[in-house]
Each structure stands twice: as structure tokens, then as C-alpha cells.
Amino acid sequence: MSGIEQEGTSKAGAVRKLLWAMAAVAMLLGALLYLGLEKSGAERPPQTGAALPFGGPFELTRADGSKLTDKSLAGKPYAIFFGFTRCPDVCPTTLSRLALWRKKLGGDADKFNIVFVSVDPDRDKPADIGAYVELFGTPIIAATGTDAELAQIRKGFGVYAKKVPLDPAKPDGDYTVDHTAGIFLMDAKGRLSSIIDHHEAEATALDKLRMLVG
Amino acid sequence: MKSNHLYPLAGLALLALAAPVIAHSFSVGKIAIGHPWTRETAATQTVGGGFLTVRNNGKTADRLVSTTSPFATEVQMHSMSMDRGVMKMRQLKEGIAIAAGKTVELKPGGLHIMFIGLKKAFKKGAKIPATLKFERAGSVKVEFAVQPVGSTAPMEAGHVGH
Numbered sequence: 001m002s003g004i005e006q007e008g009t010s011k012a013g014a015v016r017k018l019l020w021a022m023a024a025v026a027m028l029l030g031a032l033l034y035l036g037l038e039k040s041g042a043e044r045p046p047q048t049g050a051a052l053p054f055g056g057p058f059e060l061t062r063a064d065g066s067k068l069t070d071k072s073l074a075g076k077p078y079a080i081f082f083g084f085t086r087c088p089d090v091c092p093t094t095l096s097r098l099a100l101w102r103k104k105l106g107g108d109a110d111k112f113n114i115v116f117v118s119v120d121p122d123r124d125k126p127a128d129i130g131a132y133v134e135l136f137g138t139p140i141i142a143a144t145g146t147d148a149e150l151a152q153i154r155k156g157f158g159v160y161a162k163k164v165p166l167d168p169a170k171p172d173g174d175y176t177v178d179h180t181a182g183i184f185l186m187d188a189k190g191r192l193s194s195i196i197d198h199h200e201a202e203a204t205a206l207d208k209l210r211m212l213v214g
Numbered sequence: 215m216k217s218n219h220l221y222p223l224a225g226l227a228l229l230a231l232a233a234p235v236i237a238h239s240f241s242v243g244k245i246a247i248g249h250p251w252t253r254e255t256a257a258t259q260t261v262g263g264g265f266l267t268v269r270n271n272g273k274t275a276d277r278l279v280s281t282t283s284p285f286a287t288e289v290q291m292h293s294m295s296m297d298r299g300v301m302k303m304r305q306l307k308e309g310i311a312i313a314a315g316k317t318v319e320l321k322p323g324g325l326h327i328m329f330i331g332l333k334k335a336f337k338k339g340a341k342i343p344a345t346l347k348f349e350r351a352g353s354v355k356v357e358f359a360v361q362p363v364g365s366t367a368p369m370e371a372g373h374v375g376h
Contacts, residue, residue, distance in 0.1 A: 085256070086259070089303075092363050096364035127258060135255070135256050164304075166290065166305045174330065176303045176304075178300055178301060180299050180300050182299050198296055198301070
């Protein structure tokens with residue numbers, strides 16, 4: 001290093017010019033990179049904890065055969081729950097609670113959608129999920145899809161789902177589906193607002209829903 | 215004599231008050247079964263969960279080994295648990311043990327009976343006949359009351375429809 005600090009030698013001068021040139025290029029690159037980040041940053045949601053990449057994009061099929069996507073849901077907050085129609089306990093309990101909480105929101109009841117996504121596409125066809133959600137006496141958007149479509153939305157929401165044979169001795173026989181049982185609350189821009197756990201106290205769940213629609 | 219003739223009436227009144235409870239409890243040997251209930255199902259649904267309490271008033275452990283119903287092709291016993299936010303349901307092929315002097319509750323969020331292959335949808339207000347078989351006490355015919363889908367606990371007969 002001491003060599004380039006000696007003024008006067010032609011070699012040192014050349015090295016110095018090279019270093020200056022490199023510095024200039026580095027500055028230019030830095031400036032471009034900065035401008036690039038600024039631009040893409042403007043298109044991103046604000047970097048708060050609740051705005052981490054989550055959820056979409058996804059494309060599913062509704063009970064009436066029409067498409068349901070992250071874009072078609074945008075514009076209104078929604079509460080999304082994953083389950084299946086042959087789930088005897090957690091699924092009806094959760095959807096019933098959502099229906100009840102919606103009622104308790106009074107004037108805000110219509111300010112969010114409820115979405116039910118099947119984790120059992122082999123058995124839950126559009127007609128099955130449509131008839132199922134009608135039980136709950138409140139509008140619920142039911143959706144199912146191909147294995148690939150459902151794998152994509154589960155990945156987006158970090159939802160676990162696994163087929164488990166009811167009789168370990170008959171791996172190809174009747175099965176249940178282990179699955180994540182929380183409710184994800186998504187805001188009108190499709191960003192995660194909050195999660196309602198299966199064991200959440202009603203007061204907390206209502207607070208979270210009020211925050212969602214407020 | 216005159217003052218006594220009201221007693222039977224009072225007894226009838228008491229009986230009437232207690233009727234919904236009596237009508238919905240069953241027993242066999244030392245086993246008492248309380249309030250079997252299930253939830254209404256959609257026409258396309260092929261399964262339904264069943265819930266009840268079993269009390270063993272005896273001094274010997276017993277076991278609910280099987281359930282059958284003319285309304286389902288198969289009836290199983292299941293456990294349900296939440297493991298880090300994931301719902302897991304498992305078949306209990308050995309049945310459900312009822313320790314001496316203890317009560318076991320089959321209720322939402324835990325143990326349940328699962329009706330599989332429903333012959334027709336469970337309609338609100340209907341009664342679903344079933345036979346519970348205990349290892350020691352033997353078999354007993356019961357009826358599961360079909361409650362609204364939002365139910366999380368048994369309702370007395372007089373409360374159905376709230």
C-alpha cells in the first residue's frame with residue numbers, strides 16, 4: 001500500500017487514476033441502485049410488521065363455479081379459514097363463531113367477507129362446499145381448487161394440511177385432514193391484519209375484527 | 215285424606231319439570247349417559263360429530279367399545295387435539311375407557327363420536343338413534359338430538375330453537 005502513496009512515479013499515478021475511476025463507477029452504481037430501490041419501494045406496502053408478504057396471489061374456484069382470486073377479494077377486508085366439510089368439530093365451530101361475531105359487530109357486520117377454503121379437494125367439490133357453508137346462516141364465500149392451486153394458497157398463508165388415514169392399517173382407506181385451524185384477517189389491500197387463534201377469547205376476537213373493519 | 219290428594223299432582227309437576235332431562239338420559243348397568251347430541255348437516259355432508267357424557271357409577275372400569283347407528287354406514291370414536299395451531303383428529307380403535315366413578319365428556323374440541331356415511335342429512339330437531347356398546351355394561355340404545363350447527367354444548371329439549 002505504501003507504493004501508491006508515493007507521489008511522482010508514473011505507476012502510482014496510474015493506480016490512483018484507476019482507483020478514482022473505480023470510485024466513480026461505484027458511486028454511479030450506488031446511485032442507480034438507490035433510485036431503483038426507491039422506485040420499487042413506492043409500489044410496495046409500507047414496511048410495517050403487518051405488511052410482510054403474506055397471502056396472495058391465488059386463484060380458486062367458488063361454489064358457483066366462478067373464480068376467486070386475491071384480486072377479486074381486494075377492496076374489502078376478509079376473514080379466511082381453511083378446513084373441510086368432513087371435519088366434524090373444529091370447522092363447524094369456527095365458521096359458527098365467525099357467523100356469531102359478525103352478528104355482534106352490528107352495523108359493521110357487512111364490512112368484511114368470510115372465506116372458507118377447502119383442504120380436501122378430492123372430496124370437497126364446489127357443490128359440496130356451497131351446501132356446507134349455507135348451514136351457517138350468514139354469507140360465506142366457499143372455495144376449492146386443484147391440488148396445485150390449493151398448495152399455492154396454503155403456502156401463501158403458511159397453512160399446514162396433511163391427509164391422515166383414519167385406520168393406519170388401511171393407508172388408502174378413509175382419511176381425515178390435519179390442518180391449521182386459525183382464522184387469518186386480511187385488510188382491504190390483501191395484507192395480514194391479524195390472526196384469530198382457535199382458542200382465542202371472544203372479546204379478543206371481536207377486538208381484532210373491529211380493528212380489521214375500523 | 216283431603217290434604218294428601220295434592221301430592222300426586224305435585225309429583226306430576228316435578229316430573230314434568232324433570233322430563234326433558236329424563237327423556238335425554240340413558241343408562242345401562244352402572245353406566246349413565248347424558249345428553250347425546252349432534253349438529254345439523256348439509257345435504258352434501260357425509261359425516262357428523264356426536265357428543266355425550268358417560269358416567270361410570272360402578273367400582274370397575276368400563277369401556278365404550280363401539281357405536282352403531284342405522285343412520286350411518288359406520289360410527290367411529292375419535293380424539294381431537296390442537297398441536298401448535300394444527301387440528302389433529304385420530305380414530306380410537308380401542309374405544310374410550312371410563313374409569314370407575316369417573317365421567318368422561320365427549321364434547322367439541324375433544325373426544326367425539328363420528329358418524330360416517332350419513333344415509334341422509336341430520337335435520338335440526340331430529341333424533342338420531344344409535345346403540346352404544348360397553349365392554350362390561352353391555353349395549354344401550356340412545357338418541358342423539360340434532361342441534362343447530364352453531365351449538366357448542368348440549369341444549370335441553372325446551373331450549374332447542376334458541
